[in-house]
Amino acid sequence: MNQVIYIMGVSGCGKSTIGNLLSEALKIPFFDGDDFHPEANVAKMSKGIPLNDEDRFGWLQTLNELGKKQVENNSCVIVCSGLKQMYRDILSKGIESKSMWVYLSGSFNQIEERVNKRSGHFMSSALLQSQFDTLEEPINALQLDISLKPEEIVKKIVKELDMKSEFGLFGLGVMGKSLSRNLAQKGFNISIFNREVKGSEENIAIDFKNAHSELEKSQPFSNVEAFVNSLQIPRRIMLMVNAGKITDMVIDDLIPYLSDGDILIDGGNSNYLKTKERYDYLKSKNINFIGVGVSGGEEGALKGPSIMPGGNKETYELVKPYLEGIAAKDTNGLPCCTYVGEEGSGHFVKMVHNGIEYVEMQLLAEVYTIFNTMGRNPDEIANILESWKSDVDSYLLGITVDILRKKDGDDWLVNKIVDKAGNKGTGNWTTIATAQLGAPSTLIASALFARYTSFYKEERCNANEKFGISPSELNLNSDDVLNAYQFGRIINHYQGLKLISEAGKAYSWTLNLSEIARIWTNGCIIKSDFAEALIPVLKEDDNILTNPSIISQLKELKPSINKVVAECILRELPVACLSESVNFLNAYTTSNSSANIIQAQRDYFGAHTYQRIDDLSGDFHHTNWN
Template identity: 60%
Template sequence: MGVSGVGKTTIGTLLSERLSIPYFDGDAFHPKENIEKMTSGHPLNDNDRLGWLKSLNTLAKEQQEIKGCIIGCSALKEKYRDLLKTNIENDVKWIFLTGSYELIVNRLESRKGHYMPPSLLQSQLDSLEIPVDAITINIEKPPEEIVEMLTAEILKKSDFGLIGLGVMGKSLSRNLVAKGFDISVYNRHVPGTEENIARDFKNEFEELKEILAFDDLKSFIDSLQKPRKIMLMVNAGKAVDAVIDDLLPFLSENDIIIDGGNSHYKDTARREAFLAEKTVFFIGAGISGGEEGALTGPSIMPGGEEKAYKMIKPFLETIAAKDKKGKPCCTYIGSSGSGHFTKMIHNGIEYAEMQLLTEIYQIFKSTGKNPDEIAKMLLQRENVMDSYLLEITIEILKKKENGEWLINKILDKAENKGTGNWTTIAAAELGIPNTMIASSLFARYISSFKEERLKLNPLFSHESNSLQLNSGEILKAYQLARIINHAQGFKLLNEASKAYNWQLNLSEIARIWTNGCIIRSTLMEELVNVLEKNENLFYDKNILESVKELKPALSETVPECIKNSIPIPCLSEAINYLNAITLSESPANLIQAQRDYFGAHTYQRTDDESGEFHHTHWKKANL
């Protein structure tokens, strides 16, 4: 691609001979009316080019089915290039030929018998939108040297690079290879602890025999086509900054670094701004699905510069899970750290979903039911509240080891990796009552105090009365609590979108969470349509009807559990939140009066429509 006169036909023909695939001159496919228009000295408009571009796209698709081809085409605008690669996006490589105005004009003037007059060059330059996803070549070099460079770049280099071969990194690498991508992988060399990780990984699987494996960073980077696309699968925090620092001396303009770990969204925004100054793109991509999802298809949440996302879109969307309509569970989330923020909220919802299941497990367990019986209870309403977490919970409860339930042998101390903590802090910073995620986090913290719990247990009575609830009511309470958890999570996403001007598409986020990720469920599938029309779940007619129908069960379950000394922080927060958020007049007027009393913080009055703030001298004067 490039303006007329840069040598597309010369380079394309030579490259065609070198690669043994046919070359087609795009100019030969212009209809008669386009040729006549240019011959008369008038530039083509978008409508003139539309049919021509479509015909070249058809040609490319036909040749793709054989062995590929080279097409010389000006492809001046991004939308032209998008049209040209329709339905073959993953298999297109762009070569952008460019040079000085004087050199191109001289070539045009010396060209004989071409309908494109030199006078139209400036109109092409004015239309040119320089691509960021192309191999850029300066035409001042001899044609043979240019072809030599291109051959080396295209034939001997990988499409995509991945750094960090832990569990997730290995699974994503295998996923990329399975989808037909040529990749390079790198893992650091640490004598005595991490040696030959990349080489051994390559040798472990037959399908990886063609990948390029490195423990030398410069060799790894040199193995990648420009602009380079490098995914980091390293631990969040200082490790990400360290790898970026190591990469920078070897990177070029428009290279892209993708952080696929669970980084904090503010760190992602900082890194993006820092790398932008170095003319390198940075994408923060949340990835959910665990080891299995990374291998077979995760849910991916990329945020950053949209033009950078477009360059990595073919890779991420191809390896992502697919929804029920076959669309990839990967979409452009928004600018800056929005991708990692969205993944953080995903994990926060996940925290509360897991805690709710543990509370239902605890309720049934307190009635004397064994794990098999509890699993059977959960299966009762699986058709209306099906989710990945429910499915694995049922499998966990059924699992036996030497004839005994494995769950009974697992120490009751729940760990966390920080995303629940980050979500809770973000909610507090934004002033959003994300009470269920916070409670699920604190429940994990309480579980970690095992020794203290053992000491306190005999000092308090935990005798349970028989629960005055049936299993159906308990499961209805769980069903409503899940709706409230999702309502809180999406509310936090929506408020963050407004605060940071991310313009998040809540419905699209719900859609990419319908498969591949940990919180996929039938409820999430329902929310795709709900969030198209409402940013608040409770405004939806069907959700509202479900909430009203299920509320009595939750209202009865919570006090019964409390009377029986069963800790249910998430269930109780669910009903408290629902009661509070639907209360037209809260008791917060007393809090504001107290604040004015001791701190003169002022208050607004219900009988003053001006909205002005007032202060009262509350204390009686001493007599």
């Protein structure tokens, strides 16, 4: 990756000498910041008058533009005092992750002696104290003592560049391995880490590197300290470990070896509330933390996942090229990765993504059950679903077609799979979150509880015998089922996006739902044509049920969902999410609901009060109902 190497420090520390030598050693362009000062600044300093922030602003912007232009084609060295953090922020704006800082440090007496020996320079020794007064020492810099010989300093800088990786991947499980290979394929120099257990799990990182040619330049480790020390400052380390206590244990193992300004990126399926806690905890230790949702499974992680990062925006800029570099691309060639928002918002959006995924899977399972009850075999159902792709194409629809066509001997494999669905907790978290936030994501809860119900296999078999309930023949056609499926998916996406919107309000996150829909158009499990269609809709309103086109579509599909759900209930076939989708819209579009009875009941037994439709003041009332 091309870099702008900024050599900084007070005047007289030897920046220009080191910059020239370094550019020669690396064979890259060299620029002295002093040469870009406007005449007014030079005249002011020549008179012994220190520059103020206003004087420096335009000069710093000029150097920033120079750096941005140069880094497009090559690395370069720029010498600039960069005394304040705000100056360094301007210099690196837009190229934060491509900026390397080298700080030449020395005592006042050392540098004063050097300045006094210079001749013909506009900076006099009288201004040196003002520079020391202004200096804010950087935390994300390679600090080198000016008492070293210039050649030794340059050698240390070159060694840092040659020997240190720009990105670290901690944890070589299925996802960690795929992301490592993805990073290496994109040309990033990486270090990879995996723990070792003598006698059972040895040489994992080394063996993994040796098994894949793209990892030839990667550095493998099983020692935490060596892994951390192999990385350029600020260190960028992505954690791909199991969510929960293991993540906290890994963070605690890393902290002793980290420096101020280093960045930890949690790429696991962590709970968003824990992400907030870890963010605050690490902030107290001057360590930056980003919570990143990664969707796409093993294949997506290798070929390009959808990535949902949340945390501090400035910190994100430092890891942006890596995350966007490995992400899937949308139809316009843009990365399916965007800064989601503050704190744990990235993991929250990934959690809701998984909740939507639960529903999409359940809807397809219900569609399969309907056609299966109608006497269609898996191949016939696969053909029907294949024909739907022109209307409702999605990743999950595609893999369901593949699943239904898979044979095992003389039978279809799906017929041999035990009907007990597992889960890893994200559906549970999403259901808890929707209850806590008061958002009606009823389909996610229904899909979750359908999985829970499936797990009681023995009880279900016993109940089947005792109740004697079994589905009878359904009088439905493929178009009605397709329309019902489309209807359910629209309601599902409305509820999921509504939950994200409500979280944004509750936690003061700045969220862009249109961008979130965009990064769901490729690389993730819920990628679909419908997500693509939602991008312009969400630019107009976060509530997709206010969109005239969506309203028209639901009205057109409503007779089919009514027919399918009614037929299934009459024929005793469970369709949890299809039925809940139409129940929700019926409730959502009811202007006068039964909630008045509930509020009266609450007032009766708990004096919870109520409001009256004939009292426009909005006051609350209580009645003695006895």
